Amino acid sequence: MAGGVDGRYAALVATPFERIGGDRLRAVLEDFYDRVFADPMIGFLFQGSDRARLIDKEWELAATMLGGEVRYTGRPMRQAHARAPILGGHFERRQKLLRDTLDSHGVPSDVTETWLRHNEKLRPQVTADAGSGCDHERSDQRLRDEARRLPIASGTSAPSELDASRPPSPRGGENLLKIGRFPG
């Protein structure tokens, strides 16, 4: 099924692999690896890698993940990525480049989501790093706990809600400065 399945009922009767089509999948991966190799954030990790092999192996892997009857003949994910110091942010950048590439090739959004979701499941085999996401709720809670723990001068009280627009009180303000809430 090289050309892809068109038509109103394709989404119901065909696998994501059949809907994207083998040829289009290869074109997507050619474009994707052009972007990856040239990327200022992750391109350096691919220096010296065999681009043609990467595309072949990733084609097999993606085809399998998208329901194609294809066998993946590359190295296991953990082994293939053991040499490169891959961080969570690198993983997220690759996902972003893949999403952009799929969008620009007009791949249906549910196929894109399926592919990205499968990749996400492979994340622990590619990187041990948790990622670059920031948990704002947790960090605000940590700041509130810290402000309560620090000694506050008599006559002032620890703010229940930390608020940068609130003027710092003499000693309490110092304390908040110490934990980095207000600029010095």
Ligand code: HEM
């Ligand atoms: C789930 C996400 C990923 C998938 C599905 C994937 C897939 C693959 C595949 C199929 C190969 C070829 C394996 C082989 O040669 O046998 C490979 C190699 C490689 N991948 Fe990934 N990869 C992923 C994430 C990443 C990330 C985030 C990076 C770095 C930003 C990365 C960097 C590399 C490099 C540098 C190689 C070549 C290693 C070498 O030349 O020995 N990969 N990847």
